[in-house]
Amino acid sequence: DIQMTQSPSSLSASVGDRVTVTCRASQSIRNHLNWYQQKPGKAPMILIVAASSLQGGVPSRFSGSGSGTDFTLSISSLQPEDSATYYCQQSYRTPYTFGQGTKLEIK
């Protein structure tokens, strides 16, 4: 199975800050990497597909990059509503493994 490792597991930042979450795959997944946002008590929501394609309705302050084994999710100017847990997921090969999640807190 392909292992996905996210870092950090949690972070705290202020409104307006730029934050970055990293995700590393245990083997190359080309660019078959998705990012999801999950708020407490809610189902996950897709943010980014194919490592860098922002999905409809997602604010442009979110961006993704990377290929192969190393990927990043960036939020350019943090907003209060961005408080959530973020998960990466590889969709290169089943089982479609998720990272362990990054909990983002707004100070």
Place this chain on the structure above:
Amino acid sequence: EGQLVESGGGLVQPGGSLRLSCAASGFTFSNFWMHWVRQAPGKGLVWLSRVKGDGSDTSYADSVKGRFTISRDNAKNTVYLQMNSLRAEDTALYYCARDGDYGGYSRFDPWGQGTLVTVSS
């Protein structure tokens, strides 16, 4: 856009069985792969299984292989997860999700609201 609604969760004793359902609406159900994902309380997301649009192909995570069976009824726009030999560690919120193909890339969208399974004596 599509909507998914899970049902069938509940309290079950270790070793017991449960069948989850996920009813789809708002899209051509038979055109899409469907997935089950679970989330134990306070934990992360774990992919469990998928089934192809016509039901001809399935995959499972090792943790549930041989115990869980995914299936679908396209006439009822419903995907199922039959769970047997349940263990305490299967306690989780179970989500179904559509695999909304994006130019050849898999993406889970939308998701249902989840149904809670508790395995306890």
